[in-house]
Ligand code: SF4
């Protein structure tokens with residue numbers, strides 16, 4: 001089995017998930033990338049993210065490859081979230097839809113790999129973080145960075161070739177595949193040449209600065225949205241700093 005087969009299966013999983021759940025949320029063309037499970041950067045996540053961050057081998061003994069994927073949100077969903085302090089209803093719904101869809105994609109890919117004789121393991125799309133530290137033990141963003149899907153922006157999102165406005169998922173498999181190269185240049189304009197900082201300007205909670213994200217201040221804003229949209233589900237989101245910014249829908253030129 002090769003990478004193209006996994007990409008085709010990802011597309012199929014998205015189509016199945018969209019049809020089964022009848023989501024209103026629309027997505028752009030996905031991206032996928034692959035990391036070697038023994039890439040030394042995974043061990044570095046214990047320092048960069050959390051001392052309890054898992055290694056691929058913790059999820060799956062004998063892991064050889066980590067598969068990371070990105071689902072870009074359709075521009076209309078991003079545009080719905082441009083104005084106001086609160087997230088738009090479409091944005092909140094997209095978050096909930098994505099949690100379901102990413103879970104289903106993961107299970108679909110796992111079953112596909114297992115049907116072809118390879119073991120696979122995954123964690124949930126979100127809400128797998130420590131409630132006090134607000135830090136996850138399997139950061140899909142950092143895993144996707146290691147796989148070469150993109151580079152981090154000041155808004156702490158992974159900026160991919162199709163922007164940062166979307167959702168990431170990942171899984172681990174025993175199938176050996178060649179790792180993808182990581183981009184060497186910065187994608188974020190501030191990190192490239194000191195310009196932009198549009199995401200900092202747009203932050204409705206004053207949680208974001210060029211150097212730092214105050215997670216607790218940010219999450220307090222997300223919880224306000226959760227309370228407003230509680231009829232939809234657990235939509236603890238905001239996302240104002242990743243819409244209407246140069247890195248939303250594409251890598252800045
Ligand atoms: S909005 Fe500008 S500064 Fe912020 S992450 Fe995107 S490119 Fe970087």
Ligand code: SF4
Pocket residue numbers: 202203204205206207208213217218219221222237238239240241242
């Ligand atoms: S998600 Fe909202 S509160 Fe958090 S950094 Fe972005 S704009 Fe600010």
